[in-house]
Amino acid sequence: MKDSKCFDLLVIGGGITGCGIALDAATRGLSVALVEQSAFGSGTSSRSTKLIHGGLRYLAHGDVKLVMEVGRERAILHRNAPHLVLPEKMLLPIVRGGSFKRWSAYIGLAVYDRIARVISSERKTYLSKRQACAHEPLLPPAITKGAFRYAEYRTDDARLTIAVAKSAEKLGAELANYTAAESLLYDENDRICGARCSNVLSGKALEIRARTVVNAAGPWVDQVRQKDGKVSGKRLHHTKGVHLVVDRTAFPVREALYFDVFDGRMLFAIPRGHSTYFGTTDTNFLGDPSDVQVSADDVDYLLAAVRRMFPQVQLQRKDVRSSWAGIRPLIHEPGKGPSEISRKDEIFVSDRGLISIAGGKLTGFRKMAERTTDRVMQCLHELDGRPFNACTTAGITLDGGDFAPGSNRPASPQQLAGQLEKKGLSAFHAKQLVHNFGTHAEQIAQNARDTRDTIAPLTALLLSELRYALAHESLQRLEDFYVLHTGRLYFEIDSILPSLEQAAAVMAEQLNWDAQRTENEIQAVRTRVAAATTFETT
Numbered sequence: 001m002k003d004s005k006c007f008d009l010l011v012i013g014g015g016i017t018g019c020g021i022a023l024d025a026a027t028r029g030l031s032v033a034l035v036e037q038s039a040f041g042s043g044t045s046s047r048s049t050k051l052i053h054g055g056l057r058y059l060a061h062g063d064v065k066l067v068m069e070v071g072r073e074r075a076i077l078h079r080n081a082p083h084l085v086l087p088e089k090m091l092l093p094i095v096r097g098g099s100f101k102r103w104s105a106y107i108g109l110a111v112y113d114r115i116a117r118v119i120s121s122e123r124k125t126y127l128s129k130r131q132a133c134a135h136e137p138l139l140p141p142a143i144t145k146g147a148f149r150y151a152e153y154r155t156d157d158a159r160l161t162i163a164v165a166k167s168a169e170k171l172g173a174e175l176a177n178y179t180a181a182e183s184l185l186y187d188e189n190d191r192i193c194g195a196r197c198s199n200v201l202s203g204k205a206l207e208i209r210a211r212t213v214v215n216a217a218g219p220w221v222d223q224v225r226q227k228d229g230k231v232s233g234k235r236l237h238h239t240k241g242v243h244l245v246v247d248r249t250a251f252p253v254r255e256a257l258y259f260d261v262f263d264g265r266m267l268f269a270i271p272r273g274h275s276t277y278f279g280t281t282d283t284n285f286l287g288d289p290s291d292v293q294v295s296a297d298d299v300d301y302l303l304a305a306v307r308r309m310f311p312q313v314q315l316q317r318k319d320v321r322s323s324w325a326g327i328r329p330l331i332h333e334p335g336k337g338p339s340e341i342s343r344k345d346e347i348f349v350s351d352r353g354l355i356s357i358a359g360g361k362l363t364g365f366r367k368m369a370e371r372t373t374d375r376v377m378q379c380l381h382e383l384d385g386r387p388f389n390a391c392t393t394a395g396i397t398l399d400g401g402d403f404a405p406g407s408n409r410p411a412s413p414q415q416l417a418g419q420l421e422k423k424g425l426s427a428f429h430a431k432q433l434v435h436n437f438g439t440h441a442e443q444i445a446q447n448a449r450d451t452r453d454t455i456a457p458l459t460a461l462l463l464s465e466l467r468y469a470l471a472h473e474s475l476q477r478l479e480d481f482y483v484l485h486t487g488r489l490y491f492e493i494d495s496i497l498p499s500l501e502q503a504a505a506v507m508a509e510q511l512n513w514d515a516q517r518t519e520n521e522i523q524a525v526r527t528r529v530a531a532a533t534t535f536e537t538t
């Protein structure tokens with residue numbers, strides 16, 4: 001980015017919302033800059049339940065409009081990113097004393113099917129007690145009355161954020177990670193006109209000037225608002241959500257489950273490859289959003305919930321293979337507990353013109369971006385009379401999702417994964433590679449094949465993914481590769497330490513790291529692995 005250039009829009013925050021705004025604005029012909037203080041998607045946007053789902057439970061809270069919107073968004077995201085947004089059948093057990101009764105669940109799912117425009121093949125079906133227990137043998141017959149089976153979608157939230165960021169860049173947006181907005185700039189009329197920024201890795205300073213500025217900093221939204229003046233009116237309410245990962249053999253669910261917990265909450269348990277992950281907690285969080293940890297109490301709560309619902313599954317702390325914790329940046333509602341607060345998004349505009357967007361859900365990021373960019377277009381129309389261009393992102397194929405039936409390209413992610421299997425990848429690694437990188441998986445696999453005569457095949461594949469991320473995905477830190485670009489910290493944690501030295505050597509060569517920087521990067525990965533597998537008592 002050049003200091004002398006004035007953009008139409010500067011976005012502060014490179015999570016899914018900020019990257020979504022950058023993409024939307026770029027499709028409308030705006031010049032866009034985006035800065036992110038860490039890696040793209042490194043905050044809340046990589047620490048969700050990794051579902052593109054309609055939020056069935058929000059119907060009980062009266063959020064019909066929210067359910068309608070995000071329910072319809074599922075189909076759009078599946079169409080635009082078929083490799084990243086995958087259909088996932090969900091089982092909702094009806095149990096004695098549970099949150100859902102048969103008829104309330106039936107009515108809720110019927111309404112859900114209708115307002116979310118669920119296609120016929122994905123609409124609810126009811127299983128009797130006998131059918132439910134046969135379908136999922138882990139269900140306890142003593143309390144199970146039956147179950148509903150319906151469809152949701154599974155994703156990789158970090159990869160989705162990266163795909164949106166890359167798509168925005170292809171349309172001309174300029175995105176900079178590890179670039180923090182230190183202070184805001186104002187013109188002679190005391191109207192916001194940009195930000196003073198610094199690269200947190202190199203220390204280099206730059207000023208980015210823009211006609212409009214959007215604050216999409218997630219859990220840090222109020223901190224950015226404070227740079228603009230005293231925060232007044234509505235404010236954020238942070239809650240913490242924790243997920244645990246175990247081997248699939250230890251918690252052998254056949255398909256995703258949405259089940260009751262003893263305190264009236266509900267949890268997800270979702271199979272993914274060789275693992276099952278489950279969560280989430282929902283507790284108030286008052287600390288630094290940059291330092292959110294999984295505590296022993298969090299672990300014990302989730303393990304106890306699984307053991308109580310599924311007596312056959314006697315999980316203990318030693319069974320936890322990995323974990324993650326994230327912060328939900330919700331809009332504070334006085335008198336409401338963490339699980340009662342609405343997941344709706346809201347836009348705040350300060351007296352000096354800073355546009356802030358907060359709240360919302362991963363599933364609704366595209367509509368959040370649309371509403372925010374609409375506000376930007378209104379501001380630009382008032383400033384210089386430019387026409388208001390409408391949102392077109394519902395028809396934008398995201399990076400890696402350009403499958404093409406009837407052409408010489410793979411017709412679907414499943415077809416591409418099948419082709420990679422025939423060329424020597426295991427079914428697991430073929431599916432995982434396509435899920436992460438979409439149509440780019442073929443070239444990554446080919447590059448791995450070109451080197452596997454000299455190194456082990458799985459190491460060759462990992463290093464090929466690494467080189468691709470360095471060349472095409474703004475990779476700057478070794479830990480980002482294992483956490484965000486591939487998800488190995490959560491779902492292939494055993495692959496990390498054996499590959500660490502070789503991966504660090506590749507990055508050191510590509511990014512000109514000295515020996516001390518290389519050692520620091522290796523140690524940072526070891527620290528992340530330890531944090532994901534050891535838990536302190538609070």
